[in-house]
Amino acid sequence: xxxxxxxxxxxxxxxxxxxxxxxxxxxxxxxxxEVTMFFTFWGLNALxxxxxxxxxxxxxxxxxxGAMMPRGPKKLGLSNLNFAGAGPKLMMRVMRQQNVMTLTExxxxxxxxxxxxxxxxxxxxxxxxxxxxxxxxxEYAGVASYLVDADESNVNLFI
Amino acid sequence: xxxxxxxxxxxxxxxxxxxxxxxxxxxxxxxxxEVTMFFTFWGLNALxxxxxxxxxxxxxxxxxxGAMMPRGPKKLGLSNLNFAGAGPKLMMRVMRQQNVMTLTExxxxxxxxxxxxxxxxxxxxxxxxxxxxxxxxxEYAGVASYLVDADESNVNLFI
Amino acid sequence: xxxxxxxxxxxxxxxxxxxxxxxxxxxxxxxxxEVTMFFTFWGLNALxxxxxxxxxxxxxxxxxxGAMMPRGPKKLGLSNLNFAGAGPKLMMRVMRQQNVMTLTExxxxxxxxxxxxxxxxxxxxxxxxxxxxxxxxxEYAGVASYLVDADESNVNLFI
Numbered sequence: 001x002x003x004x005x006x007x008x009x010x011x012x013x014x015x016x017x018x019x020x021x022x023x024x025x026x027x028x029x030x031x032x033x034e035v036t037m038f039f040t041f042w043g044l045n046a047l048x049x050x051x052x053x054x055x056x057x058x059x060x061x062x063x064x065x066g067a068m069m070p071r072g073p074k075k076l077g078l079s080n081l082n083f084a085g086a087g088p089k090l091m092m093r094v095m096r097q098q099n100v101m102t103l104t105e106x107x108x109x110x111x112x113x114x115x116x117x118x119x120x121x122x123x124x125x126x127x128x129x130x131x132x133x134x135x136x137x138x139e140y141a142g143v144a145s146y147l148v149d150a151d152e153s154n155v156n157l158f159i
Numbered sequence: 160x161x162x163x164x165x166x167x168x169x170x171x172x173x174x175x176x177x178x179x180x181x182x183x184x185x186x187x188x189x190x191x192x193e194v195t196m197f198f199t200f201w202g203l204n205a206l207x208x209x210x211x212x213x214x215x216x217x218x219x220x221x222x223x224x225g226a227m228m229p230r231g232p233k234k235l236g237l238s239n240l241n242f243a244g245a246g247p248k249l250m251m252r253v254m255r256q257q258n259v260m261t262l263t264e265x266x267x268x269x270x271x272x273x274x275x276x277x278x279x280x281x282x283x284x285x286x287x288x289x290x291x292x293x294x295x296x297x298e299y300a301g302v303a304s305y306l307v308d309a310d311e312s313n314v315n316l317f318i
Numbered sequence: 319x320x321x322x323x324x325x326x327x328x329x330x331x332x333x334x335x336x337x338x339x340x341x342x343x344x345x346x347x348x349x350x351x352e353v354t355m356f357f358t359f360w361g362l363n364a365l366x367x368x369x370x371x372x373x374x375x376x377x378x379x380x381x382x383x384g385a386m387m388p389r390g391p392k393k394l395g396l397s398n399l400n401f402a403g404a405g406p407k408l409m410m411r412v413m414r415q416q417n418v419m420t421l422t423e424x425x426x427x428x429x430x431x432x433x434x435x436x437x438x439x440x441x442x443x444x445x446x447x448x449x450x451x452x453x454x455x456x457e458y459a460g461v462a463s464y465l466v467d468a469d470e471s472n473v474n475l476f477i
Contacts, residue, residue: 020199024306027303027305059415061411065412094218122416125416143341144348179329192465238360239387240386249379250383314468314469316474
């Protein structure tokens, strides 16, 4: 099997879409592909730590956006049948019954497999998210960096 | 015209997005491209038969998801202006007036043109959908199969 | 740097998704890529003039869709945290504070950089939108035209 590269822009922050992104990314990495996941806008919420992190220098609006958005993979809603958060919980329960990896496990596996996580710095400014609020050890870059990776990849998805 | 390959992941189950997927897929097939449509999560609903199909061995949660999700292309909602199902009906009416193919016709045409339909087996487990509930004669596979097809394609979309 | 081509299908009409599309498109154009943006379904609303344009020959249903959909980039809603239109306004304010280009500026820049704007004629019929309602000087085509561009591009996104 040849190595090739893949990029996935994770724009959406819904549980099911983020799941799909990580399933594809992990599948490709398991086939020895180099994968870059570029997290932007609502997708950044999947990278948030689940505890409140003290930050300084946020504007009131940035604080507001930060407070209203979900903190980490366990807090994401479904794009359909969300039922005020009950939907993801039910879906997670089915997943456990069916021995499907949880989103947290998928994220851990992605990191173990060396998938590159990039957080979009411009979106972080807009959403009011700081580095200390996101998973440790990820990269930070802008659209130019994404485009360089995408140019060298044979599959590029926007999720 | 050269033959090339295309893949489309149909993740979304909204009427308008599924329409877009089939319009692109049929357009490519008409230009002699080999097209694979990979149905996953809510996109699987576009492949459901419109009648109730008796199944055995579903867990209560799987039954619940199955019961709440739309059965087939005529039951899908719009991503905008849905108005509890009135939106798709109105859009279908405009389509008929404008001589645009209906979604059912697009699906039939896709099959006649030899477009490969693949249902994602992992999503089927999560959503609680069984083979007998989906269109006959389609293929069943997982993400690895998608990735093999995507690697050989020059256009890969996630819808 | 080599020139390569990119296509972006702008299907979604939400402020944040349209922003993302233009940020990627402008980034690629700044790297000397040839970029085609293909506007279809709700994405067409990003190209609407913000004033009411008199049109003739629309069916009542087309008039209705036209009246209910947002006119231009300043009227688009957010895909999350929309709060009946307050969300986009707040996000625009943060963007101004962070010196991020507004959507209107991004669209202007895209045109200055020679990005090709194509409006999907089939969707225009379905949504009841006429050429005189959309930005001047854009192109009009169907899915076949998109596919020709996509075949020659190394990055093709559906947003």
